[in-house]
Amino acid sequence: MTTSQETPYVHDASPKSSDSPSPTMIYHRPSLHISLPILDIVHSAAGGHYSGAPVSDEDDQVFTSPGKHSSSMEGDDIVRDRIMADLKELYCCRPSKEIFERTWRPDAVFEDPLVKCEGYAQYAPQWFAMPKIFSKSETISSRVMSFTRLPRHLVYSQTQEYTFRYIGTKKRIDSIIVVELDEDYKIIRMTDQWSGKEFSSWFVVNLVRRANALVTPWFVGAPKA
Known part of the structure; x- marks a missing residue:
């Protein structure tokens, strides 16, 4: 939520003369502007209209002193950076049990256009399979669009370039990634929307996505949770 500022509007109703009084200053207070919900941000970014201006991470909590407010914000930055660093490791084909x-x-949901995974036994193998498929994966760019505390959401854009193992073909994917967090700032749901597009609602497509999530663990193992 952006803060309101008093904007002066100068109104001079008197005729122009050397003896006329000084112009009257009339103040108008602009109405409060509410930041867009997470889904609106995603839709806007997907349509190429997101301006890149920072989205407020303020909530309705009342801080008793500027010092506490500042400390809380610094703590949020540390948490955000840690989550972003861990996700970058996963996307760069460096998964580990410690990251998860x-x-x-353990009961988190992970979705992208190819899979819909429910729980560690399904989502972890997807990440451990990546080093077997790609010889290299590089984050070209990454930008946080929103990080809020109520609700706890992280939204960021990412461009990732993958190099397929053995054949050397490169594939670049632009994504809008939405991460939902619990009270301990652990991921409970993560959606990776390629090119910012919503997932298909077609039954057959979603059936294939669920099948992929179930089949991958048969071929790729992951450390026990």
């Missing part, structure tokens, strides 16, 4: 223990809930 630190940043993910």
